Amino acid sequence: MEVETPEKPRGRNKYATASTMLASMTSILLGYDIGVMSGAAIFIKDDLKISDVQVEIIVGILDVYALIGSAAAGRTSDWIGRRYTIVFSAIIFFVGALLMGFATNYAFLMVGRFVAGIGVGYALMIAPVYTAELSPASTRGFLTSLPEIFINVGILLGYVSNYGFAKLPENLSWRMMLGFGAIPAVFLAVGVLAMPESPRWLVMQGRLGDARLVLNKTSDTKEEAECRLRDIKEAAGIPENYTEDVVEVPQRNRAGKGVWKELLWKPTPAVRRILIAGVGIHFFQQSSGIDSVVLYSPRIFKKAGIKGNDALLGATVAVGFTKTMFILVATFLLDRVGRRPLLLTSVAGMIVSLVGLGFGLTIIDHYHEERIVWAIVICIGSILAYVSFFSIGLGPISWVYSSEIFPLRLRAQGASMGVAMNRVTSGVIAMTFLSLYKAITIGGSFFLYAGFAAVAWVFFYTFFPETRGRTLEEMQTLFEKPVFRSRGTKEGRSHDEVQSSNVHEQR
Numbered sequence: 001m002e003v004e005t006p007e008k009p010r011g012r013n014k015y016a017t018a019s020t021m022l023a024s025m026t027s028i029l030l031g032y033d034i035g036v037m038s039g040a041a042i043f044i045k046d047d048l049k050i051s052d053v054q055v056e057i058i059v060g061i062l063d064v065y066a067l068i069g070s071a072a073a074g075r076t077s078d079w080i081g082r083r084y085t086i087v088f089s090a091i092i093f094f095v096g097a098l099l100m101g102f103a104t105n106y107a108f109l110m111v112g113r114f115v116a117g118i119g120v121g122y123a124l125m126i127a128p129v130y131t132a133e134l135s136p137a138s139t140r141g142f143l144t145s146l147p148e149i150f151i152n153v154g155i156l157l158g159y160v161s162n163y164g165f166a167k168l169p170e171n172l173s174w175r176m177m178l179g180f181g182a183i184p185a186v187f188l189a190v191g192v193l194a195m196p197e198s199p200r201w202l203v204m205q206g207r208l209g210d211a212r213l214v215l216n217k218t219s220d221t222k223e224e225a226e227c228r229l230r231d232i233k234e235a236a237g238i239p240e241n242y243t244e245d246v247v248e249v250p251q252r253n254r255a256g257k258g259v260w261k262e263l264l265w266k267p268t269p270a271v272r273r274i275l276i277a278g279v280g281i282h283f284f285q286q287s288s289g290i291d292s293v294v295l296y297s298p299r300i301f302k303k304a305g306i307k308g309n310d311a312l313l314g315a316t317v318a319v320g321f322t323k324t325m326f327i328l329v330a331t332f333l334l335d336r337v338g339r340r341p342l343l344l345t346s347v348a349g350m351i352v353s354l355v356g357l358g359f360g361l362t363i364i365d366h367y368h369e370e371r372i373v374w375a376i377v378i379c380i381g382s383i384l385a386y387v388s389f390f391s392i393g394l395g396p397i398s399w400v401y402s403s404e405i406f407p408l409r410l411r412a413q414g415a416s417m418g419v420a421m422n423r424v425t426s427g428v429i430a431m432t433f434l435s436l437y438k439a440i441t442i443g444g445s446f447f448l449y450a451g452f453a454a455v456a457w458v459f460f461y462t463f464f465p466e467t468r469g470r471t472l473e474e475m476q477t478l479f480e481k482p483v484f485r486s487r488g489t490k491e492g493r494s495h496d497e498v499q500s501s502n503v504h505e506q507r
Contacts, residue, residue, distance in 0.1 A: 013136060013139070013217075013218055013219065013220060015217045015218055016134055016135055016136065016139070016143065016217075016218035017139075017143065019134060019195045019196060019218070020130070020131040020134055020135060020143045020144075020146055021143075021146055022188075022191055022192060022194070022195055023082075023083075023086055023126075023127050023130045023131055023134075023192065023195060024127050024131060024143075024146035024147040024149070024150050025150050025184075025188055025191075026086055026089055026090060026123040026126070026127045026147075026150075026188055026192075027123060027124070027127055027146075027147040027148070027149075027150040027151045027154065028150045028151070028153055028154035028157070028184055028188075029089075029090070029093045029116075029119065029120055029123050029154065029181065029184070029185060029188075030066075030120045030123065030124060030151055030154060031150060031151035031152060031153060031154020031155040031156075031157070031158065032154035032155070032157050032158045032161075032181050032184070033062060033116065033120065033154075033158065033181060034151075034154070034155050034158065034291070034294055034295060035154060035155035035156065035157065035158020035159045035161070035162070035294070035316075035320060036158035036159075036161050036162060036177045036178060036180075036181065037058075037059050037062075037158070037178075037295060038158070038159070038162065038294065038295050038296065038297055038298060038316060039158075039159065039161075039162025039163070039166065039177065039298060039313050039316065040162065040173075040174040040177040040178055041055050041058070041059055041295075042298060043166075043170050043173050043174040043177075044058065044109070044174045046170055047170050047171050047174065048105065048106050048109075050106060052434050052435075053434075053435070054106065055434070056430065056431045056432070056433070056434050056435065057431055058106070058109060058110065058113065059295055059430050059431070060291075060295075060426070060427045060428075060429070060430030060431035060432075061110065061113050061114075061117070061427065061431070062113050062116060062117040062120060062427075063117070063291075063423040063424070063426040063427030063430060064117070064423065064424070064427040065113060065114045065116075065117025065118055065120075065121070066117045066118070066120045066121035066124065066419075066423040066427075067121060067420050067423050067424060068117070068118050068121060069089070069092070069117065069118040069119060069120060069121020069122040069123075069124075069125070070121035070122070070124060070125045070416050070419035070420045070423060071121070071416055071420055072118075072121075072122070073085060073089075073121065073122045073125040073126050073412075073416055073419075074125065074412040074413040074414075074415065074416035075412070075413070076088070076122070077125075077126050077129065077201070077412050078201075078204075078412050081197050081198070081201055082126055082129060082130040082133065082197065082198040082201050083130070083192060083193075083195055083196070083197050083198070085122060085126045086122075086123070086126050086127065086130065086188075086192045086195075087189050087192050087193065088122060089119050089120075089122030089123040089126065090119070090123070090185045090186075090188040090189035090192065091119075091185070091189055092115060092116075092118050092119030092122065093115075093116050093119030093120060093123065093181070093182075093185045094119075094182050094185035094186060094189070095115050095119075096112050096113070096114075096115035096116025096117070096118070096119055097112070097116060097178065097179055097180075097181040097182035097185060098112075098179060098182050099111055099112030099115055099116075100112030100113065100116060100175075100178040100179060100181075101175050101176070101178050101179020101180075101182065102175070102179070103175065103178075112178070116181075119185075121419065121423060124147075124419045124422070124423070125412075125415055125416045125419040127147045128144055128147050128399045128400070128402070128403035128415065129198075129403050129411060129412060129415045130198055131143050131144045131146060131147065131403065132144050132400075132403040132404045132411075133198040133199065133200040133201070133411070134196070134198055134199065134214075134218055135218070136218065136219055136220065136224065136228070138220075138335065138469070139335055140335070140400075140404060141331075141334030141335040141339065141400055141468060142331050142332065142334055142335050144399060144400040144403050144404060145327070145330060145331045145334055145396035145397075145399065145400050146331070147399050148327055148330075148391075148395050148396035148398075148399050149324075149327050149328065149331060149396070151395075152320070152323050152324040152327045152391065152395075153324060155294060155320050155323065155324075156317070156320035156321060156323070156324050158177075158320075159313070159316045159317045159319070159320040160317060160320075161176075161177050161180055162177055162313050162316070163310075163313045163314065163317055165177050165180075166310070166313055196214045196217065196218075197210070197214065198214075199211040199214040199215045199218070199228070199229070199232065200232050200235075200236075200408055200411075202214065203229070203232045203233060203236050203238065204236050204408070204409075206238075206246055206247045207246060208229070208233070208238075208242070208244065208246065208247055209244075209246065211229060211232070212225065212229055215228050215229050228471070231471060232408065235407065235408040235409070236408060236409070259409060259410055259413045260413065262409075262410060263275060263410055263413060263414060263417070269480070270476050270477075270479040270480045271407070271410065271476070271479075273463075273479045274405050274406055274407075274414070274475070274476070274479050275414060275417070276463070277401070277402075277405060277463060277464060277479075278401070278402040278405055278406060278414055278415070278417070278418045279402075279417055279418050279421045280459060280463070281394075281397070281398045281401055281402060281418070281460075281464075282398055282402060282418045282419070282421045282422035282425070283421050283422075283425050284347075284394070284452065284453070284455070284456035284459065284460075285394050285395070285398040285422065285425075286422055286425035286426040286429055287425050287429065287449070287452040287456075288347075288350055288354070288390075288394070288449050288452050288453040288456060289354065289429065289445075289446065289449030289452070289453075290387075290390055290395070291426050291429050291430050291433075292429055292430070292433040292445070292449070293319075293383060293386060293387065294319070294323075294387075295430055295433075296433055296434070297315070297316045297319050297383070298312040298313065298315075298316055299434075300361075300379075300383065300442070301315045301316070301380075301383075303361060303364065303365075303442055304360070304361065304364060304375075304376050304379040304380060305364065305371060305376045305379075306376075315380075318384070319383060319384065319387055322384050322387055322388055323387040323388070323390070323391050324391075326387070326388040326389075326391035326392050327391040327392070327395060327396060329391075329392055330342065330391060330392040330393065330395070330396050330397075331396065333392070334396065334397070334400060334468070335468060335469075338466050338468040339397050339400065339401060339464070339466060339467055339468055340460070340464060340465075340466045342392060342393040342397060343393045343394060343397050343460050343464070344393075344457060344460060344461060345389075345392070345393060346389050346390065346392050346393020346394045346395075346397075347389075347393065347394055347453055347456050347457045347460065348389075348457060349385065349386075349388075349389030350386055350389045350390055350394065350450075350453045351450050351453045351454055351457065352385075353382045353383075353385040353386035353389060354382070354386060354446050354447070354449050354450035354453060355446075355447065355450050356378055356381070356382035356385070357378075357379055357382035357383060357386065357443075357446045358443045358444065358445075358446035358447040358450060359378065359443065360375045360376070360378035360379035360382060360443075361375075361379055361441075361442045361443040361446065362441065362443030362444070363375040363378075363443075364376065364379065365441055365442060365443055394456075398418075398422070401464070401467065402414075402415055402418040403415055404467060404470075404475065405467065405475045405479065406475070407475070407476050433445065436448075465478050465479065465481070
């Protein structure tokens with residue numbers, strides 16, 4: 001009888017961790033904008049004398065503009081490399097933040113939102129892709145969840161900025177809140193230059209020697225580095241016996257030609273399933289209402305019975321702090337528990353929380369002349385529970401999953417489609433929330449989001465295989481199997497594959 005050898009625990013590669021952490025910090029730009037606009041919108045409305053519809057547009061339009069950046073980022077990153085694309089995103093956001101900070105009217109502010117949105121789109125697409133391509137399989141879940149951590153850090157910084165600048169005169173407070181976002185963009189643009197280029201991009205350019213140097217630094221052993229290089233060469237169509245430092249790669253592979261045909265027009269069954277999974281998880285991440293809770297938390301808390309700007313902004317800081325703490329918990333579980341268990345637990349908790357929030361707000365709305373303390377407690381508790389469950393699963397796993405499942409040649413454009421769906425859905429949610437809750441009540445809005453979350457749970461359960469412990473080059477094979485057949489011993493591997501992997505690790 002064969003006895004399965006336990007998998008040896010592995011330490012995290014410090015060089016890979018430092019590099020991916022620096023790249024992931026670009027996500028602070030989006031997080032800061034989300035957090036800061038939740039409070040700045042209060043002062044913008046009063047200072048510029050705009051309507052609720054205009055508030056919805058100015059809050060949510062950045063997500064629509066981000067589509068341009070995310071759509072262009074795939075081709076840009078194939079052209080100039082992942083690292084310089086990150087620098088480019090920080091520069092664009094820097095310009096946008098300055099324009100918003102110096103905006104004199106609504107139209108000027110919209111121009112700043114347009115520029116900043118393009119920078120956010122670039123950052124959202126490239127940070128997870130770069131991280132997935134640099135990370136070893138053993139810690140890829142932890143490292144590719146870092147962008148979500150920094151989105152939450154940015155949200156928290158935005159909330160703190162709201163609280164700190166709220167005491168300034170009305171016409172200055174919101175400008176300082178928005179303009180302050182230019183400061184982290186400068187440090188990111190400079191700091192990213194110290195990072196290595198993605199080894200997978202280097203191989204696509206035929207720079208095998210440079211790729212080998214990066215892999216030696218980001219792998220635990222030289223043998224692991226050589227194994228990773230061999231897999232990447234195979235995926236890029238480079239024969240294994242090519243050992244020169246520089247080789248000629250077909251222009252079709254290098255420039256990404258034919259990618260859209262392979263993704264959209266004539267995909268294989270596995271690629272079609274990967275595309276549906278990568279785009280679908282981003283749709284459900286946003287359609288379950290996270291941006292409504294984060295962007296409009298002051299209004300929700302006000303509706304729940306909390307009065308005064310200081311109290312409202314202080315309550316939003318608590319939301320940001322809770323969200324950040326739970327995303328930290330998730331990062332340490334992704335490579336231990338796996339993607340599927342965390343994802344299904346997360347969405348189930350979100351469903352219960354959204355139903356609780358909808359129920360509490362409906363009670364408060366019905367008895368608006370009375371102060372129903374228990375209903376207020378339910379609302380506050382449900383909001384904190386909702387962001388907690390979101391942060392331990394659906395939040396980070398959306399970025400982890402969509403950045404790791406696409407084949408090498410399709411990864412940049414495939415990931416950009418996922419980000420595009422993320423931003424479109426986010427923009428629709430952000431720009432319709434106020435109108436939606438006026439049409440079907442605020443409680444009804446959250447019941448609707450709960451319905452989306454319920455559909456999401458069924459979708460994830462029936463469609464998503466476990467990817468923990470798999471190399472990026474194995475993903476296409478994994479998606480060729482039905483989801484329940486792919487859930488075998490150890491991250492979906494068969495017993496024979498596990499035995500083979502353990503023998504290889506022991507060697």
